[in-house]
Amino acid sequence: MNVFAVPDLPEVRAGDDLGVMIDERVDVRADDVICVASTVVSKANGRTVDLKDVTAGPRAIEIAERIAALTDEEKDPRFAQVVLDESTDLLLSAPFLLTRTPFGHITVNAGIDRSNVPDADLVLLPSDPSANAEALSSTLGAPVIVTDTCGRPFRHGQRGVAIGWAGLPASRDWRGEHDRDGHELEVTVEAIVDELAAAANLLSGEGDGGTPAVVIRDFEFGDHGGSNQLFRAYDGDLVRQALEEWEYRG
Incomplete structure (x- = not known):
């Protein structure tokens, strides 16, 4: 091979x-x-997604605040909102987000990536x-x-x-x-x-x-x-x- x-x-x-x-x-x-x-x-x-176009809801804000308190790192609730939008199930909400995607893949943060995305903030699966x-x-x-x-x-x-x-x-x-x-x-x-x-x-x-x-x-x-x-x-x-x-x- x-x-x-x-x-x-x-x-x-x-x-x-x-x-x-x-x-x-x-x-x-x-x-x-x-x-x-x-x-x-x-x-x-x-x-792809630009975070400036995202409005975080109450659940995303709550998740981001709890993770920030647990990890001592600031978390953007808009990112949490995008993860929720791209997920059908939330298996873990702390100390990180473990989610199921609509096509059945279970992964952290719905597989959303910040790397190698020159024209936006995030690339989705x-x-x-x-x-x-x-x-x-x-x-x-x-x-x-x-x-x-x-x-x-x-x-x-x-x-x-x-x-x-x-x-x-x-x-x-x-x-x-x-x-x-x-x-x-x-x-x-x-x-x-x-x-x-x-x-x-x-x-x-x-x-x-x-x-x-x-x-x-x-x-x-x-x-x-x-x-x-x-x-x-x-x-x-x-x-x-x-x-x-x-x-x-x-």
């Missing part, structure tokens, strides 16, 4: 055809997987990243993964994850297959799109690299079952259910 960044992509702005921009710079093969950072997908779709991946896949003629980076429970540091995909299953299902000793695998479902997103993130990076699109070439899914289930449903998400009973008391 080979992984390489799409070279020489310019700053992406609202209205740009991101698929064409990538296609002009890489000879895309039908079996490539193109990983595209959510930031540039959102920029192309105009998913795409509203429907799988639909964006489908449109890019149609243009490029290859599978596409829309990626983001986020932290992990129980571990330090961030890593790349998939928030939308098209043209390949989200997971590779090993259940019913056997290990080298003949034992049947009963629970193993491999989150392929997350693993490919993490590989791409090694090249797209987190800073000023300017390489938000990455090509993964010669990846083979293999002769396995596939699934598009990536985000846990509420009924099977025991951690999310436990959070409903938990309150931060720091």
